[in-house]
Amino acid sequence: MTTPGGPSTALHRPGTVGEAVAALAAEARAGRPVELLAGGTDLVPALRTGTRPPAAIVALRRVLELRVRGAGADTLTIGAGVTYTELAGWSLSPGLAATSRVVGSVQIRNCGTVGGALGSANPRGDLLTFLTAAQAEVLLTSEDGSRAAGLDDFLSAGRLPGELVTAVRVPRPSGPQTYLKIGGRQAAFPSLVSCALLVDRVRERVCCAVGGVAARPWRVAEAERLAAADVDWSTGTAPAALARRFGELAAAGVRAASPLGEDPRHPLEYRVHAAGVLAARAFARCLTARSAPRRESAP
């Protein structure tokens, strides 16, 4: 069996974040294109087809520091090496759990990592959409030190040469959260349109992002303002009519965003419509009187 990238590809297998960023720095200084390998769900197929021929690969599986998740007083920190399977059962974050449960197939969930989702930054990505709604911060480390970047800034600017994503940080949940997505079949599909919604009962607001319509996961600000104003925050509930209105505003909001490239089978018109339906559905799941607050575990 040949080496994934070919015999000329250098393979680094660091055991610590320090070793990993040292390897990245060395490759950056040498001016060689380098790929990070974690779960390999994106990189390995690309290596097979030769679409990403790197000079060097930094394999991260041995970096145990990256595979840690934890809770502080106000935040949850999830290491870049944490897999979807690990998140799918995490009771501290029902939204991350709901998102992770519907990512790809069992095999993909067993391999795919948080860092991989940020590295690939697929604009339709499930985790990216949830993290957008959750206002996540991305933690990065290089030989020069560590920094935190807002997700939006990270998606705009990306990693600097020699930087490694070590973790993401999200606020601790303070209300129901959900993640809905649709695609081409009943299970194990890439997201066509998705919606992440988090209710914050402390700050009395709803955060909602739509994936698959705009060029990147899109916060629907008008709809969020409506929710903040009209939800009965003493009970954390809202009438069904408000869910419908929320969906309409979410659709209108995402329609106004710069669109993702045209999909020959699923015109923008449909995806906007679906975004509205999913947003209304997510809102109702988290805020209707009958069932709220609801645990995310599926019936």
Next chain:
Amino acid sequence: MTGRARGVGGSVLRPDGLAKAGGTFVYAGDLSAPGMLHARTLRSPHPRARIRRVDTAAALRIPGVAAVVTAVDVPGVATYGLIVADQPVFAATETRYAGEPVAAVAAVDAPTARRALAAVEVEYEPLPPLVDPEVAAGPGAEPLHPDGNVFREITLRHGDPDAVGPVVVEDSYLVGMQDQAFLAPEAALVVPAADGGVDMWLATQWLHSDREQIAACLGLPEELVRLELAGVGGAFGGREDVTLQVHGALLARATGTPVRIAYDRVESFLGHPHRHPARMWFRHTATEAGDLVSVHARIIMDGGAYASSSPAVIANAVTHAAGPYRVPNARLDGLVVRTNNPPCGAMRGFGVPQVTIGHEAQMDRLADRLRMDPVGLRVRNALQPGDVLPTGQVLGPPLPAREAIEAVAARPLPAALTAASPVTARPGGRGAHADLARVRRGVGYALAYKNLLFSEGFDDSSTARARLELDADGRPVATIHSACAEVGQGFVTVAGQIARTELGVDEVVLRPADTGVGSAGSTSASRQTWMSGGAVRGACVAVVDRLLARVARRLGLPPEVVEAPRRALVITGGEIVGAETGTRLTLAEALAEGPVEAEHTFHHRRTTALDAHGQGDPHVAFAAAAHRAVVDVDLDLGLVRVVSMALAQDCGTVLNPLSLRGQVEGGTAQGLGLAVMEELVTVDGVVTNPTLHDYLLPTTADVPALDFVALTYPQPDAPYGVKGVGETPTCTATAAVLAAVRAAVGRDLRRVPVRPGDLVDLADPVDPLGGAPYLGNKAAWGQPGEMERG
């Protein structure tokens, strides 16, 4: 189990089943040879371009690159093809589809080969591609190939072409491009031989057709091109055409070294022909009582850049366009066109799934118009043996079409979705969390028939050899040699069953399928159990005759027994017994003086070509099937979940119930896939989704357990009374799911696969046919007089 229990009629397990399930089965892509080179293919990124220059020098300078071959290196015929040799081994001066091979390289490893591909310099001058078949066939369209842009046009006229009934339904339908998407991509191992020939191990559907085409392109006599079947991981028609065979052979001969040539998933999607996309217009007329009076249809299929099986596919589409119904008057026109889209060819169903989508949608509309039950309308019009088909062919028995539709209609319906059902049982699954109040159930039916074996006068014989002898331990063992390609359909199982039944032995060895024996024909057209099963049976019968005659001679039995030994002697329980002659000896004793061997070539009944009006006796036989689909649709999102599938199918005599079940379940799943998800999408001739990430196949979450009823009337002219079973359920599954979705959402559907956007109310809905109710380009049909709307 004894020979009898493991003979014909039993659910004998596949000999390769455990290895496949356990991951130890050796597929073509797993083969290797010491010192072998790795080959890869350079493909045109342009759907249509002039090739100004190809320079391989830089690629050849890369260390580890052994050879680069292009069109100038093809020593024999520059083109190949199943029916017409119109496809270049490598594009020389012009590329006609995005993905067309331009060069191939062999190197010490795959990454080096890949780097070499990037170093081959090809100077393209892109030309505007023709991707609309109606435009490509129209007047003034530039010929895309010296053979022109029309692969075949068929004009079928039956009865009174002007007869119409008082009740009329008409519309147009669009079918997208489905891919066979077999799971083991194309692969071959090619070893250059000392005699100047090549030995090749490959995954294919038809060894001898491959050999003929490879030998012609290599400029070698056929006997120097020796092929052996390697493990095949699915085919469904997609391995009927030559893909990498000639490239691998050229590289092996150029380097004098074994070459492994294999496609990755993307290349597999680009490398083989797909199912034809179709645009179809139908007009059905009937009496007020619900008897069909006439069917008019126009079918345009996009054949893509090269002919492949297009001429035969369009004949199937046209001759089956009216469905399994009594239609006294028909005007059925078909056209298959060359474009700069990817080539299309054989896929399970071979032109029939497309027209079934059309004729069954029409039957549902007609039932609505007549206020009749859709099952009742189909029962009323279903063909019966003795009826005359639109080709003028008289339908031979059996064809239980009416029974099939009645049988599925009688199956119990699945329970309704309730709040207690798991969320994964709702349309869209866990992620969509459909609102139960907005989920609507629909039930739909489809009935179809599909021709079996090759048609239009083709004598697609199959040859097999059988040998009966004693093994080293003195036990009788049968050896069967056939070139039949096992692609998953179960010939390896059924051939052993036939040999055990005919020869009365337990031990049967099936030799590898290779070109050392006569052609078995293609593993396609639902033909191998009938044709190669017939060949194996014939060879075994001849072996028995020879053995019994030898025994009769040795025992000094009367000459009339020696002449016709079966009248007096039988093989039973491992013994040769003659009640009248008092004979009783074991098979081992009978074989002690040496092996007995025979070869048999099986032919089906002759058919005829279609005449200028589409009349003739083109099809050997037919099989009918009916599906009932039950779906739930999320009315807000347009997502569909198939809840249940019931199938009643005309199967002939069942040789292996377990194998049969595998075929009908797979056929149903593949048809379901076309209905709701499987589509290879092209934009301006370029495939946009050539991965299993973007080309979705149904999973176990999408395919319900199949409620299956086998209708088992023996086919009189087939061995044991068998019928082919693999294709028929694919034809009906798509149409039944579509009918069920139509029933759920209450709107007529004109496009397959159905898209969620077609099922919901959008502010700005997209008409799949661009608003045109008819296939408009009259000139494309060559007979403007025939194209009037009325």
